[in-house]
Amino acid sequence: MKRTAFAKAAASSLILAVTMVGCAGSAFRPSAAAPQQSRNGHVAATEKALAKRDGAMAVKAAEAAVAADPRNPAYRQLLGRAYVASGRFASAETALSDAMSLGNQDARTIVSLALVKAALGKSEAARDLLAANADIVPAGDYGLAMAMAGDANEGVRILSAAIHDPSATAQTRQNLAYAYALAGRWKDARVIAGFDLEPTAANQRISQWAQSAAPMFATQRIALFMGVNVDSTDAGQPVALALAPDQAPATSAPVEMAANEAAVPAQHIAAVEAAAEDAPAIDHTLPDVAATPVAAPYAAPKPASRVTAAAMRPLRPKVRAAVPVSNWVVQLGAYDNAAIAKEKWFALARRNSALAERPVLTSQITLNGATFSRLAVSGFGDRAEAAALCRSIRVQRGQCFVRETAPGATVQRWALSAKARQFASR
Numbered sequence: 001m002k003r004t005a006f007a008k009a010a011a012s013s014l015i016l017a018v019t020m021v022g023c024a025g026s027a028f029r030p031s032a033a034a035p036q037q038s039r040n041g042h043v044a045a046t047e048k049a050l051a052k053r054d055g056a057m058a059v060k061a062a063e064a065a066v067a068a069d070p071r072n073p074a075y076r077q078l079l080g081r082a083y084v085a086s087g088r089f090a091s092a093e094t095a096l097s098d099a100m101s102l103g104n105q106d107a108r109t110i111v112s113l114a115l116v117k118a119a120l121g122k123s124e125a126a127r128d129l130l131a132a133n134a135d136i137v138p139a140g141d142y143g144l145a146m147a148m149a150g151d152a153n154e155g156v157r158i159l160s161a162a163i164h165d166p167s168a169t170a171q172t173r174q175n176l177a178y179a180y181a182l183a184g185r186w187k188d189a190r191v192i193a194g195f196d197l198e199p200t201a202a203n204q205r206i207s208q209w210a211q212s213a214a215p216m217f218a219t220q221r222i223a224l225f226m227g228v229n230v231d232s233t234d235a236g237q238p239v240a241l242a243l244a245p246d247q248a249p250a251t252s253a254p255v256e257m258a259a260n261e262a263a264v265p266a267q268h269i270a271a272v273e274a275a276a277e278d279a280p281a282i283d284h285t286l287p288d289v290a291a292t293p294v295a296a297p298y299a300a301p302k303p304a305s306r307v308t309a310a311a312m313r314p315l316r317p318k319v320r321a322a323v324p325v326s327n328w329v330v331q332l333g334a335y336d337n338a339a340i341a342k343e344k345w346f347a348l349a350r351r352n353s354a355l356a357e358r359p360v361l362t363s364q365i366t367l368n369g370a371t372f373s374r375l376a377v378s379g380f381g382d383r384a385e386a387a388a389l390c391r392s393i394r395v396q397r398g399q400c401f402v403r404e405t406a407p408g409a410t411v412q413r414w415a416l417s418a419k420a421r422q423f424a425s426r
Contacts, residue, residue, distance in 0.1 A: 039065060039075075046062045046081075050082065058081070062075070062078050065079070066078075066079050070243065071243075073103050076096075076099035076243075077108075080096035080109070084116065085228060087230045088234040090120065094236060100113065102243070105136065111141050113129060115145060118218060119222040119223060120219075127146060140159065140172050142158055143158030148221075152180075152182040155179035156180060158401070159172065159176035161331070161333070161399050162176075164331075164372060164374065170196040173193075173195050174196060177190075177205075181213055325379055328383045329376040329386065330380075330393070331376045331400060331403055332345070333374070352396060355389075358389075359377065360376070361375075361376045361411055362375055362412055363406040364408070
């Protein structure tokens, strides 16, 4: 299949490292390794080469930036982008892994590394990486990346819920259609694709997807998905750029080591509007960014420490001290009317007692002319706390995702009554 045909046929809202431009921020902090102007020159040269899709030139400039400041996580991520653009997946895996080791753990880096691992035949490792960072990666990106990494059913599960979010777009629905295709559910794929495409166009897209849906084509499919050619001669990242352990300064007296710092907070992910007829294609032909569907907008999470094993345990009801309440909620579903939403809450709360301790919110959303009642729980101190509850729900095979509260959401007093909580806890 021609690359351009596949790019317009493939499903994508993914925010891949190779497409990120204008990288700046606290990660680009000064270093004594090289003059600031020189380092900025290497970064600018890399970005310019990526915009021109000149992978070889991008790699040369990015390697120079890393050589000048080896422990800069943003430079390591930039190098990973350059390697991806050159089709050097083995080298990209090393560079992106180094970036994460140094603290760059934003959604873009995680998704890119997961797809690179999947392209290298490490699908299980790719899925583990995504699952471990499910509270960082937006639901739409998580679902589609999971499908690309070999768990199409999980992709379908997540995207089926994501399409009911207010931020969902035609791209989100086409991503679900693509996940259905990868799962072999062609009838469902055709139905969902038909929501935004004419019947003839939907059938054509399904036919194009069918040409590369087999598991044996995973590497080629991901390469085409990224818009690159696989470099089979890639020998890996140069040894001279290998990430060395951080050396403590020499001293004659024992030095007390500092405790590990908190993980670097996730970076904002830019979103670009794309035409519905091009959804959900990944089109990495830069600099025509307007044609590239990307992840739906989402609010950047507050800085949080890396999730601990304790946070993974299901929450138990307890009396909580007064703490500031954030705008983060856990959406449990979207139903035909408020009565069904109420019934579903009681059923869910009986399976997970932590839900009975949370304020219940409902809000309305209209999709394709139909109005749905969204059910969510609130009262979280931050996004990490909301994500922890969502994980406990998923452990019990439930569906949920974290979002910010919707304007006009109403607190349901029936869920706060002692009688309701007693009934739900049975």
